[in-house]
Amino acid sequence: MERNTLRSKSSLVVILTDFGSRSPFPGIMKGVMLTINPELEFVDLSNDITPYNVMEALFVLKHSLHYFPDGSIFLVVVDPGVGSERKGLIVKTKKHVFVAPDNGVLSFLFDTNPEVWKITYKPERLSKTFHGRDIFAPVVAKLSLGVDPGTLGKRHYNPVKIEIPEPEIKKDKILGRVIFIDNFGNCTTNIEQKYLHEIPRALIIKNQHIEKFVSSYSEAKEGQPIMIINSFGFLEIAINQGNASKTLGIEAGDEVILLISPSSSSQTPPGQG
Amino acid sequence: MERNTLRSKSSLVVILTDFGSRSPFPGIMKGVMLTINPELEFVDLSNDITPYNVMEALFVLKHSLHYFPDGSIFLVVVDPGVGSERKGLIVKTKKHVFVAPDNGVLSFLFDTNPEVWKITYKPERLSKTFHGRDIFAPVVAKLSLGVDPGTLGKRHYNPVKIEIPEPEIKKDKILGRVIFIDNFGNCTTNIEQKYLHEIPRALIIKNQHIEKFVSSYSEAKEGQPIMIINSFGFLEIAINQGNASKTLGIEAGDEVILLISPSSSSQTPPGQG
Amino acid sequence: MERNTLRSKSSLVVILTDFGSRSPFPGIMKGVMLTINPELEFVDLSNDITPYNVMEALFVLKHSLHYFPDGSIFLVVVDPGVGSERKGLIVKTKKHVFVAPDNGVLSFLFDTNPEVWKITYKPERLSKTFHGRDIFAPVVAKLSLGVDPGTLGKRHYNPVKIEIPEPEIKKDKILGRVIFIDNFGNCTTNIEQKYLHEIPRALIIKNQHIEKFVSSYSEAKEGQPIMIINSFGFLEIAINQGNASKTLGIEAGDEVILLISPSSSSQTPPGQG
The missing domain is CATH 2.40.30.90 (Bacterial fluorinating enzyme like)
Structure with missing residues (x-):
């Protein structure tokens, strides 16, 4: 049953950000996730997406994700709108789960009718500049423990889509x-x-x-x-x-x-x- | 009992250095640690502290450490004085253990009266240019196995402190x-x-x-x-x-x-x- | 028995490439390997060898490998000849296993008479530009599961050697x-x-x-x-x-x-x- 697949535990988190591999921010997100689920393993797909470049992140993600195991959770934080009213998303396809800002970076997934939730989870302390640490990382860690996405968000039917520029x-x-x-x-x-x-x-x-x-x-x-x-x-x-x-x-x-x-x-x- | 906490095993090592994420040196330290304790997991907080900048390392460490699980061991090697008479330290706070050169990079911890040891551990082969590999990494790995800090160093009461420049x-x-x-x-x-x-x-x-x-x-x-x-x-x-x-x-x-x-x-x- | 040592399982893969730590390619190789063997652990020795510089990779590998645990598998992809007729190698020394293109990057190992196989493994889909992903990563993952190198390649007696420039x-x-x-x-x-x-x-x-x-x-x-x-x-x-x-x-x-x-x-x- 689909729900069961989703609620089963995952241990691999694949990270894609524009934080810079030189910066401490990917490491801080890993600390947050390990505090919630000490069993997690991480692969950094890249932390060097060109800053703010949602389209580049989309391209790298789209053409890399089929190389990762079924059940992997992708944490994608290229987030020029952090702190604004933009939502956060949980997206579940047949093989993977994705957590990302609702800015179109997951657009290519929506053709296959995945399950989508708008994140409603609120941490005790929320900065307006680092939702990767305060919202997305804890949501990923909770999902990895088998927490139902329905308790972290509510179903959402019109996520932001961006056009992928075709030749x-x-x-x-x-x-x-x-x-x-x-x-x-x-x-x-x-x-x-x-x-x-x-x-x-x-x-x-x-x-x-x-x-x-x-x-x-x-x-x-x-x-x-x-x-x-x-x-x-x-x-x-x-x-x-x-x-x-x-x-x-x-x-x-x-x-x-x-x-x-x-x-x-x-x-x-x-x-x- | 405090001693028991300290001697319990840890599996997460958080790494903070100025070695450069492009360089092989963080990987070599991981090899040394895994040779001693194959169960270790690593998070690179950053390997790109500005070279020799002890104050920047202090700032990043101070404002990141509370995002990591209790029991994490922090391996901090920003070490402009490597090979000189400067000591190495093991510092144990209520939540974490730190291994670093005694150059002030851990100054902010000393207000809370942690337990501090001066490292006396001597490896068979000791270079004068890479104590991260030869001393600090093996000390971290041994601590992670539950080795008593008292067998790797002796209690120390006047570690180097540097002033954090206040506005x-x-x-x-x-x-x-x-x-x-x-x-x-x-x-x-x-x-x-x-x-x-x-x-x-x-x-x-x-x-x-x-x-x-x-x-x-x-x-x-x-x-x-x-x-x-x-x-x-x-x-x-x-x-x-x-x-x-x-x-x-x-x-x-x-x-x-x-x-x-x-x-x-x-x-x-x-x-x- | 030597064969038994080789066929035992390994869990640590040490990665050395010129892909760039900013690029998604090391992460993609990890995804491929974890899909085959979810138990693998990785250490990035470096992904920032100067592009195409086989000699630099040889130097870093030669002087780093003795810091890694026995049984580690080294995945070395500095591969200016990718897509040409150059072969791929599996090399087994007493302590470690190496998988790399046959371009001399492992030259320093051949003095000690290791076992050498030429890779014959062919994936379902083979690009001509990324054998790290399509050939070397799956071969490493299979070896880590205890697959006999003889089923992935055939014995080879004249691998490419390059002269290490002596002073x-x-x-x-x-x-x-x-x-x-x-x-x-x-x-x-x-x-x-x-x-x-x-x-x-x-x-x-x-x-x-x-x-x-x-x-x-x-x-x-x-x-x-x-x-x-x-x-x-x-x-x-x-x-x-x-x-x-x-x-x-x-x-x-x-x-x-x-x-x-x-x-x-x-x-x-x-x-x-």
């Missing part, structure tokens, strides 16, 4: 954007593999043309800018053993133009195979 | 300092909420006047510099969805002047309430 | 290199303590002479450049309570010339003692 598909080009840059300077665009029905002719970013499309970094010469389908399943701009972001001056949000053949819609897609 | 309260102003800057560029001052008996008239930092006082970030317009009481309970300079440190050029140690009304001593304090 | 010993000088710079700006050279039979006369780096040799940082004045034997057992350039890398403009790879006395080969070595 614009034209006859002979696709207009997209850089949405994530990793530690290697690899630049993930919002152009998913499914839009590529053949090898693209070229990619233009900041007036620079990239024509080499590879299926693994090592197919390229060192220092050569390339297009590749990355491990999230999206088109990425990279430089083999280099840093595309620094070398090409690319930042998150930059526009990309992908040139494709006009008649390419029914061919076999390239990529990871 | 200077004048008739119509408070002179303080920036003591901590977080990942969002929010600048914590040493002016605690208790000194604010009414909403301050203005704050001056580096010849810049800030007049807006809010109780949550979202009360301010985006980009507007504000004063706020933060989650540590201290006056903070911030910019809603911006970075006050970068925008206003603020660094740790900078002086702040807080303008208050001359006759404000007995009114209701503002803030988080 | 050049001349009559009156030693020519070395900076190989690792830590969070304090301390610069580790490749000159091991065993090469120093007396206190060196001076060290030259980038036309700067350093003449002070100390056994602990605190023997030096604040701001004074020094030579010291560090906690890895190597000659290091440091500045007491300062940052030698920034102040002296030192980067990894820079050459150092250590001036020694012509007749110093049989004296007692200086250092940590």
Whole structure:
């Protein structure tokens, strides 16, 4: 029975925030949770989402969560509206539970009709600047002990949704954007593999043309800018053993133009195979 | 009986260092501790205290420790004097145990008359540059197994104390300092909420006047510099969805002047309430 | 019996990568491993090896691994050749198990004749850009459950070896290199303590002479450049309570010339003692 699944105990909490891995705030949340449930285990998915960037957190969460065990609880605190009237959410899908501010960061989950609660839990002491510590962490810890979400919130039917910016598909080009840059300077665009029905002719970013499309970094010469389908399943701009972001001056949000053949819609897609 | 509490086993070690979260040194200390006690769990409170900054470590520790479970052991290694004659300490309060160099980083604990030992434990191999690995980590692991502190050190009655710089309260102003800057560029001052008996008239930092006082970030317009009481309970300079440190050029140690009304001593304090 | 040791269960995985501690990729690997073996514990040795720098990873691993418990499994993913024909390895020494790309990062282990397997395990879905997630993490998790390496790979007798650059010993000088710079700006050279039979006369780096040799940082004045034997057992350039890398403009790879006395080969070595 679904309710039983929900009320069973969980021990893994996956943390995603913009607090900074250098800061004490993720550790403080862990202390709060361990005080309530000493059996908890934590994985930091990342504490270095670009500050206030709800969309980046959404992207990372959406494309990472299926690698975590069933029953994991995700604590997502990218919360530019902390202290305002924005609500907090508990969202339960078939496999996972999510606790986050109601600011759209969980938007991609709502298509599958999860159970959603608006958090009504109030701690004894509530700051107006750190609900991660005062509300979300204790709610996660209580859920992990099997506490019924209905005692921590009430059912909610219109959570905030944000539009995930999709690429614009034209006859002979696709207009997209850089949405994530990793530690290697690899630049993930919002152009998913499914839009590529053949090898693209070229990619233009900041007036620079990239024509080499590879299926693994090592197919390229060192220092050569390339297009590749990355491990999230999206088109990425990279430089083999280099840093595309620094070398090409690319930042998150930059526009990309992908040139494709006009008649390419029914061919076999390239990529990871 | 107090002794029994101390000798009972602990499993949570909270780590606070200036080693850098990028460096292998926190991981090496964990390896040393797990070799002695494989049951240990760790929370990194932070490994990115500003190098050598004992006062910053003290501030973070003092305002974080009450969020951790009773029985936690705190391993604090901000240790500019490593390899010198400075001692190592074991400090036991009613709730927690602390292991740290005797350089004042635990000063704030001594008002409550904790039990204090000077570490006499000597490892087989002792470097002169990494006592965190060679002394403090093994001492923590042994304490976690219930080893009596008296076998690892001897009682000590005059640990090093450092003065925590208090703000200077004048008739119509408070002179303080920036003591901590977080990942969002929010600048914590040493002016605690208790000194604010009414909403301050203005704050001056580096010849810049800030007049807006809010109780949550979202009360301010985006980009507007504000004063706020933060989650540590201290006056903070911030910019809603911006970075006050970068925008206003603020660094740790900078002086702040807080303008208050001359006759404000007995009114209701503002803030988080 | 050796086989039994290998097939026994392990619970500690030590992670060393160049993914960046800010990135979600180490967390994703942990999710993959916990999905296979929920009992695993992790220590991040570092996720901030300089991108693509196999030699730096080798150095950190070689000088850290003896601090971890017997039975630990090391997951080492510094993998500039990901997606190419380079193999993956399982290496079993008397104390530990290692899983890594076959790019030389484990070279230092091969002198002791460990058991080596070439990974043949193939996941259902294999990207060409993130074998850490798709191959190495599941292999580690399966090994931790006691799965026989022979079912995940086949014995392999010529793994890739890379030369660890040794210093050049001349009559009156030693020519070395900076190989690792830590969070304090301390610069580790490749000159091991065993090469120093007396206190060196001076060290030259980038036309700067350093003449002070100390056994602990605190023997030096604040701001004074020094030579010291560090906690890895190597000659290091440091500045007491300062940052030698920034102040002296030192980067990894820079050459150092250590001036020694012509007749110093049989004296007692200086250092940590």
